[in-house]
Amino acid sequence: MNEGSKKTIKLLCFAVLGMFTFSFALVPLYDVFCEITGLNGKVELSATTNQNLETEDGRDLAIQFVSHNNEEMPWIFRPSEDTIKIKTGEFHTATFYVKNTTNKTMTAQAIPSVAPSNAAIHLKKLECFCFEQQELAPGEEALLPVKLLFDDQLPESINSVVLSYTIFDVTDYNDVELTEHHNEHDHHDGHDMEPAL
Amino acid sequence: MSAVIESHDHEHHHGPAKGLTRWLFTTNHKDIGTLYLWFSFAMFLIGGAMAMVIRAELFQPGMQIVEPEFYNQMLTLHGLIMVFGAVMPAFVGLANWLIPMMVGAPDMALPRMNNLSFWILPFAFFILLSSLFMEGGAPNFGWTFYAPLSTTYAPPSVTFFIFSVHIMGASSIMGSINVVVTIMNMRAPGMTLMKMPLFVWSWLITAYLLIAVMPVLAGAVTMMLMDIHFGTSFFNAAGGGDPVLFQHIFWFFGHPEVYIMILPAFGITSHIIETFSRKQLFGHTSMVWAMTSIAILSFVVWAHHMFTVGLPLAAELFFMWATMLIAVPTGVKVFNWITTMFRGSITYETPMLFAIAFVVLFTIGGFSGLMLAITPADFQYHDTYFVVAHFHYVLVPGAIFSIMAAVYYWIPKWTGNMYDERLGRLHFWLSFIGVNVTFFPQHWIGLAGMPRRVPDYALQFADWNMVSSVGAFLFGASQILFLFIVIKTVMGGKKATAEVWEGARGLEWTVDSPAPYHTFTTPPKVT
Numbered sequence: 001m002n003e004g005s006k007k008t009i010k011l012l013c014f015a016v017l018g019m020f021t022f023s024f025a026l027v028p029l030y031d032v033f034c035e036i037t038g039l040n041g042k043v044e045l046s047a048t049t050n051q052n053l054e055t056e057d058g059r060d061l062a063i064q065f066v067s068h069n070n071e072e073m074p075w076i077f078r079p080s081e082d083t084i085k086i087k088t089g090e091f092h093t094a095t096f097y098v099k100n101t102t103n104k105t106m107t108a109q110a111i112p113s114v115a116p117s118n119a120a121i122h123l124k125k126l127e128c129f130c131f132e133q134q135e136l137a138p139g140e141e142a143l144l145p146v147k148l149l150f151d152d153q154l155p156e157s158i159n160s161v162v163l164s165y166t167i168f169d170v171t172d173y174n175d176v177e178l179t180e181h182h183n184e185h186d187h188h189d190g191h192d193m194e195p196a197l
Numbered sequence: 198m199s200a201v202i203e204s205h206d207h208e209h210h211h212g213p214a215k216g217l218t219r220w221l222f223t224t225n226h227k228d229i230g231t232l233y234l235w236f237s238f239a240m241f242l243i244g245g246a247m248a249m250v251i252r253a254e255l256f257q258p259g260m261q262i263v264e265p266e267f268y269n270q271m272l273t274l275h276g277l278i279m280v281f282g283a284v285m286p287a288f289v290g291l292a293n294w295l296i297p298m299m300v301g302a303p304d305m306a307l308p309r310m311n312n313l314s315f316w317i318l319p320f321a322f323f324i325l326l327s328s329l330f331m332e333g334g335a336p337n338f339g340w341t342f343y344a345p346l347s348t349t350y351a352p353p354s355v356t357f358f359i360f361s362v363h364i365m366g367a368s369s370i371m372g373s374i375n376v377v378v379t380i381m382n383m384r385a386p387g388m389t390l391m392k393m394p395l396f397v398w399s400w401l402i403t404a405y406l407l408i409a410v411m412p413v414l415a416g417a418v419t420m421m422l423m424d425i426h427f428g429t430s431f432f433n434a435a436g437g438g439d440p441v442l443f444q445h446i447f448w449f450f451g452h453p454e455v456y457i458m459i460l461p462a463f464g465i466t467s468h469i470i471e472t473f474s475r476k477q478l479f480g481h482t483s484m485v486w487a488m489t490s491i492a493i494l495s496f497v498v499w500a501h502h503m504f505t506v507g508l509p510l511a512a513e514l515f516f517m518w519a520t521m522l523i524a525v526p527t528g529v530k531v532f533n534w535i536t537t538m539f540r541g542s543i544t545y546e547t548p549m550l551f552a553i554a555f556v557v558l559f560t561i562g563g564f565s566g567l568m569l570a571i572t573p574a575d576f577q578y579h580d581t582y583f584v585v586a587h588f589h590y591v592l593v594p595g596a597i598f599s600i601m602a603a604v605y606y607w608i609p610k611w612t613g614n615m616y617d618e619r620l621g622r623l624h625f626w627l628s629f630i631g632v633n634v635t636f637f638p639q640h641w642i643g644l645a646g647m648p649r650r651v652p653d654y655a656l657q658f659a660d661w662n663m664v665s666s667v668g669a670f671l672f673g674a675s676q677i678l679f680l681f682i683v684i685k686t687v688m689g690g691k692k693a694t695a696e697v698w699e700g701a702r703g704l705e706w707t708v709d710s711p712a713p714y715h716t717f718t719t720p721p722k723v724t
Contacts, residue, residue, distance in 0.1 A: 005382040012374045023416025030442050109435045168435030
């Protein structure tokens with residue numbers, strides 16, 4: 001094989017490795033792209049660190065809260081108020097009511113989404129139940145708070161924003177099933193229908 | 198293009214080994230080309246049988262023959278097998294047979310890797326097909342395997358599916374590296390890039406596309422594997438991932454992939470139309486540039502498959518215009534083919550019939566593609582049978598017809614025998630009628646609102662579905678005739694001359710028919 005062929009092979013192998021790496025690089029690139037542009041209604045899952053958000057003389061803005069249960073998530077999950085009237089540049093706290101209706105301890109993760117999507121980058125949160133997973137004992141209920149602000153850069157055309165949360169069941173069922181499996185057999189280990197947490 | 202063949206030293210030539218090991222251990226590009234072509238034919242028949250199951254179930258509304266779960270498995274495997282098992286290996290087989298002969302090289306640049314890239318394919322498809330017999334059944338999430346259907350809700354066999362896609366990807370990547378290295382480094386003296394035959398050009402571009410996007414597909418299935426087994430959340434919203442991201446990655450691979458399945462067809466069609474019009478091809482250089490621009494544009498149009506996921510307006514507009522832009526180089530190609538035929542002394546042998554049908558029907562598929570490119574219209578057409586009609590028009594009378602045309606055109610060179618012209622034409626007309634009766638009515642039922650990927654449908658779609666099924670059975674049955682014609686030609690027939698077709702251009706027509714086991718061990722001089 002001549003030198004030219006060897007060189008071509010080397011280049012092509014690098015291209016293959018490069019493109020494989022690129023496919024994984026697409027994941028953070030996609031997130032960064034969505035975060036910068038606020039496309040896709042994606043909201044940051046962490047508290048804002050910006051101290052200078054609060055401004056005087058904000059304009060009126062209506063926020064509608066929407067709650068969804070992913071697939072067969074059995075919890076009751078709903079906003080305490082469907083709509084609130086706020087002013088841009090001021091922090092407000094809203095709450096969501098949640099109840100674990102099952103006889104198992106379950107863990108949930110809420111994922112937010114904003115419509116229209118170009119409002120997403122203007123939504124800043126000081127605290128949110130969506131920042132961490134929520135674990136509820138059987139029958140337990142809770143009021144989950146979110147402290148949020150829309151900055152005054154919000155486009156003029158937007159007078160109302162929909163903030164939607166979907167709760168996902170993220171209970172580690174491997175543990176639950178293992179426990180149940182053990183219970184079915186003689187090795188009763190005292191966990192009785194509760195996941196080993 | 199003319200060539201001077203220098204006298205060969207026949208002492209060092211040896212024929213193929215005997216028996217089964219010839220095929221297992223062969224490093225000869227012609228043997229490997231034959232293996233690829235037979236393999237793809239077998240997959241074409243298996244994938245076709247699945248299509249027959251699908252059309253039989255859709256013959257009438259209501260559930261008659263199969264369970265909906267099995268229907269979904271048929272639908273998924275039909276797509277995967279036709280794309281990765283039938284069309285792509287057929288083109289790789291043609292590349293193996295023809296590229297060394299067309300550029301005047303003795304063999305492919307990496308013959309042993311060539312053997313490997315073929316022989317891992319049967320394992321990939323064995324794994325994929327064996328999932329039919331596994332608990333939970335075969336993959337049932339469509340050939341696009343969108344997450345979370347293919348992750349959270351997938352049958353357990355999805356892991357085998359992922360493994361088989363990895364093997365197919367490895368095979369394609371090795372095949373493409375081989376093609377590029379052969380073309381870039383082993384051309385006969387005097388064969389400059391712009392003198393290369395268009396089939397070689399089309400494959401050079403295709404190989405680059407494959408090298409660019411098959412690793413991305415490998416990345417996508419690897420992420421699925423990690424989501425399913427290792428607790429990551431690439432596509433799982435609950436863990437901070439995003440299912441829409443899957444669609445972006447998949448179509449970043451998927452759109453170049455659809456051009457991978459059509460560019461070699463452009464090359465084949467150019468050769469056949471040139472030969473049977475008895476004229477030099479019109480616009481060789483513009484054909485090369487058209488294919489190059491189509492390939493480059495294919496990387497910036499992927500989101501037109503996902504107009505309805507909630508893209509921002511700017512993105513909808515960008516992807517709509519970029520997609521429409523592809524019509525320009527494609528139009529150049531169609532124009533060149535028609536201009537080549539214009540005032541030519543055309544004869545209508547079977548390859549030419551398939552090639553002309555390709556131009557006409559592929560253009561219809563191209564136009565329905567333009568309709569789908571219009572974003573607001575796509576909101577209406579998305580996931581309807583209109584989309585099914587569109588991509589079957591570009592893939593069946595597009596890619597598949599071009600492969601059939603290529604087989605009829607080059608089989609005298611491969612076997613030394615002429616095929617039966619009367620049967621060839623019969624096969625063409627049966628296929629032509631079958632394909633149109635199958636897929637044309639699907640435009641109408643799609644526009645009328647019938648969704649794709651359903652085992653049952655509303656009563657108002659019944660008539661055209663029945664027509665479509667009848668067409669599909671005709672098309673399916675006529676491929677048995679194709680198999681018969683190919684076997685008959687391999688067994689015997691009128692002996693072919695070296696030139697085979699009057700005035701055929703290209704180095705492959707300067708060697709004997711059948712092509713000797715080793716050709717161009719001394720490079721020809723191209724003037």
